[in-house]
Amino acid sequence: MKHYPLHINTQGRGSHDITADIHNAVRDSGITEGLCHIFIHHTSASLMLCENADPVVRRDLDAFMARLVPDGDPLFEHQSEGPDDMPAHVRTVLTQTGIQIPVIDGRCALGAWQGVYVWEHRTAAHKRRFTVSVFA
């Protein structure tokens, strides 16, 4: 088991491609047949595997989430950290805090159209911490 700490500075709400970081960790591990797990140590940002060809797909995902879980929704009592905080927790629970991908022939075996993205759900920029674990 090899753990790689990863830190990403997000630019506020939206998604950010970390696929290259994952490929680098797998390559560095020297493991040829195994699994790679990515974990985010937060509850208001999450992970997703998403289509990596058309950036409009990720913009549409943002639009969908903005409609499904609107900022400042009067349904929410937890408002003390701002109108985007409780929606960020909901978005995190509806998506992924961890993603696991097979390692085959020494490569992270993503599908041709799969990219790994951090999804920042807060409107402000944040420093986010991850652990990438590779094992055989």
Place this chain on the structure above:
Amino acid sequence: MKHYPLHINTQGRGSHDITADIHNAVRDSGITEGLCHIFIHHTSASLMLCENADPVVRRDLDAFMARLVPDGDPLFEHQSEGPDDMPAHVRTVLTQTGIQIPVIDGRCALGAWQGVYVWEHRTAAHKRRFTVSVFA
């Protein structure tokens, strides 16, 4: 690989903190660098990593789910097990049946604000079965 069976008696709909049980399993395993996986053997209750500071966050999550997947929704044909049964299956599919967390320096490396919760989606109390697996 060490498996720890875990049984929780829920009090009906709502979330229940099992973070201490996970920390206990990791400590008992003696594993210092690895991963810890938690699995729930059911389809009408699920797992989540959620903010552990303000209990209102989890009340708001319940309110959100009650609005998104209302009990007794006429959309659902599967009504024979009660008006909360089909919504419980939908809520389970939208959240997690398994959660995996890095084990670093002999500790389950949750973020400062992350807790592990069982989310009971049925309105009645249930006995729920889990398996916690720790491996290096």
Place this chain on the structure above:
Amino acid sequence: MKHYPLHINTQGRGSHDITADIHNAVRDSGITEGLCHIFIHHTSASLMLCENADPVVRRDLDAFMARLVPDGDPLFEHQSEGPDDMPAHVRTVLTQTGIQIPVIDGRCALGAWQGVYVWEHRTAAHKRRFTVSVFA
């Protein structure tokens, strides 16, 4: 670590039971205590653990998703691959690309009512690729 490639021809939108394929991979691996991970190499079809008794449950899940993420929603800009493509990406992000299940006493330790399903989110039939990984 043993990887088993799996290919499924879906019949278009809807879910398809792959539980027997998972049990076969676990049995073939000879592993008695471990974990089994299933990964789908796509972004418009996903995996779920769902109630395996009443097929109406999965029909209701389809009905719920069709209402939550309607085809051709004018919210979406990404329409070039058809009215069902962007909804397929949203449905995938809201469900699972990977599922992990404990292996106990040489068996994939699903709960009594849990089945493993591929959920095709495109309206047309597709050939879908998976990797099943079993490890101790």
